[in-house]
Amino acid sequence: MAPTPRKTPLHDRHVELGARMVDFAGWEMPVYYVGINEEHRAVRARAGLFDVSHMGQFEITGTGAEGLLRKALASDIDRLDEGQAQYSFLLNAKGGIIDDLIVYKLPNKVWLLVVNAGNIAIDLAHLKSFKHRAATITDVSDETAMIALQGPVAMELLADIWPKKTAAPETGKPFTIVERVVAGVPSRVAYTGYTGEPGVEIMCAADRAGDLWDGILARREHGVVPSGLGARDTLRLEVGYPLHGHDINPKTTPIEASLGRFVHLGREFMGSDVLDKQAAKGVKRRLVGLKIVDRAIPREGYPILSGGEKIGTITSGTLSPSIDRGIGLGYVPEMFAKPGTVLQVDIRGRLRDAEVVKLPFYKKEA
Amino acid sequence: MPADESYPADLRYHHDHDWVRVAGDEATFGITWHAQDALGEVVFFEPPTVGGRVEADGSYGSLESVKAVSDVIAPLAGTVTAINDAVVESPELVNEAPYDAGWLIRVKLDDVAAVEALLDAAAYQATL
Numbered sequence: 001m002a003p004t005p006r007k008t009p010l011h012d013r014h015v016e017l018g019a020r021m022v023d024f025a026g027w028e029m030p031v032y033y034v035g036i037n038e039e040h041r042a043v044r045a046r047a048g049l050f051d052v053s054h055m056g057q058f059e060i061t062g063t064g065a066e067g068l069l070r071k072a073l074a075s076d077i078d079r080l081d082e083g084q085a086q087y088s089f090l091l092n093a094k095g096g097i098i099d100d101l102i103v104y105k106l107p108n109k110v111w112l113l114v115v116n117a118g119n120i121a122i123d124l125a126h127l128k129s130f131k132h133r134a135a136t137i138t139d140v141s142d143e144t145a146m147i148a149l150q151g152p153v154a155m156e157l158l159a160d161i162w163p164k165k166t167a168a169p170e171t172g173k174p175f176t177i178v179e180r181v182v183a184g185v186p187s188r189v190a191y192t193g194y195t196g197e198p199g200v201e202i203m204c205a206a207d208r209a210g211d212l213w214d215g216i217l218a219r220r221e222h223g224v225v226p227s228g229l230g231a232r233d234t235l236r237l238e239v240g241y242p243l244h245g246h247d248i249n250p251k252t253t254p255i256e257a258s259l260g261r262f263v264h265l266g267r268e269f270m271g272s273d274v275l276d277k278q279a280a281k282g283v284k285r286r287l288v289g290l291k292i293v294d295r296a297i298p299r300e301g302y303p304i305l306s307g308g309e310k311i312g313t314i315t316s317g318t319l320s321p322s323i324d325r326g327i328g329l330g331y332v333p334e335m336f337a338k339p340g341t342v343l344q345v346d347i348r349g350r351l352r353d354a355e356v357v358k359l360p361f362y363k364k365e366a
Numbered sequence: 367m368p369a370d371e372s373y374p375a376d377l378r379y380h381h382d383h384d385w386v387r388v389a390g391d392e393a394t395f396g397i398t399w400h401a402q403d404a405l406g407e408v409v410f411f412e413p414p415t416v417g418g419r420v421e422a423d424g425s426y427g428s429l430e431s432v433k434a435v436s437d438v439i440a441p442l443a444g445t446v447t448a449i450n451d452a453v454v455e456s457p458e459l460v461n462e463a464p465y466d467a468g469w470l471i472r473v474k475l476d477d478v479a480a481v482e483a484l485l486d487a488a489a490y491q492a493t494l
Contacts, residue, residue, distance in 0.1 A: 031406075230432060318433075319410065
């Protein structure tokens with residue numbers, strides 16, 4: 001029997017707002033409040049507020065913290081100054097992606113990892129398997145709530161609930177983190193997100209999450225709307241961000257997933273020998289973006305074909321609300337990965353032309 | 367805006383959440399409020415071709431929301447006489463008015479009497 005899904009500290013607010021709740025990675029989460037398309041468009045045009053408290057947070061401390069992270073992460077943490085962050089990966093010995101995450105260098109020699117909700121236990125076990133005695137790994141997921149505020153007016157809204165006498169929110173650079181009291185709630189404010197929009201992900205104590213959520217939604221004059229995981233998924237797919245367990249997994253490497261730019265080679269870390277080889281010799285398959293030419297929607301699991309032969313499988317797909325076309329990600333042999341290549345996707349028995357396109361699918365007009 | 371929940375008494379229902387409105391030997395098919403609510407915002411309707419056959423309990427097309435695909439099931443057998451082009455253009459009509467502007471196809475029925483075997487509104491609601 002499946003265990004009862006867990007609830008975030010904001011659960012009652014979602015129900016009160018009329019959200020459609022679904023089980024996601026063992027958590028009861030809002031998939032939408034009013035509708036996926038409407039929330040998607042609100043985030044692109046104004047701002048959306050997301051409860052992402054299901055995500056995991058680990059704090060790594062101790063004199064061995066850096067030693068552990070140098071071995072466990074595919075990015076070079078020595079490139080980070082205090083207050084900076086990197087997108088990174090935990091890899092297995094074959095270079096496969098155990099999880100993708102963001103690593104933050106906090107003050108006082110504390111490192112913070114934000115990981116996928118469904119991988120918390122696996123990631124913890126993996127980090128502990130390095131048996132690094134001088135590094136302490138503390139899972140603070142249960143005590144920590146996380147709220148994402150994303151969209152072009154996010155910074156303007158944040159300025160209203162931001163402490164005076166500190167640099168304005170819009171001066172924050174992408175992939176940095178600061179500690180601020182936001183709407184009266186002591187928080188870690190990270191300039192990161194999963195939507196392709198400017199915005200922040202704010203972490204605070206679980207028992208203060210309601211105050212932070214209410215404090216942001218009280219600024220409705222900016223046009224902020226509560227947004228669910230449905231819009232979060234279409235937003236991330238439009239900008240080509242992968243979803244672990246779908247587009248990337250322990251059997252795919254960052255190089256195959258076209259995420260090599262986030263990996264810093266020339267160092268020794270778990271899986272680095274495989275990545276070194278792939279970087280030098282190339283890979284057999286690569287994750288590409290596919291745009292369906294006709295009006296049809298690719299879905300996870302649909303076959304990708306060329307010349308009538310199956311060459312791959314869609315790993316994520318949707319109708320893009322911004323470009324009104326079916327879009328998807330999938331792995332294809334390297335020879336078919338060039339943008340402009342026309343392949344076919346078998347959409348419930350009908351072959352539809354699909355063009356390999358450079359990611360992201362959607363880019364804001366300057 | 368999504369419609370409010372309702373199951374009009376003048377329609378007949380198929381247990382797979384489809385409705386039928388009979389006028390003479392022609393019938394209009396659509397999906398119920400419950401079906402559109404479960405599906406979420408409809409973004410795509412793949413209709414059958416006019417002149418083609420539909421069979422009772424058989425799929426005649428598909429509706430897609432952002433998250434899911436659902437076959438639409440014919441409550442009765444017959445020949446397709448019209449498809450709702452407005453829904454092909456604006457699939458959200460299925461959410462906004464599932465029993466009116468959001469109808470899907472019209473069918474010339476093989477056997478008008480077969481409608482008597484379908485559920486009435488009360489019997490359908492009892493299945494939900």
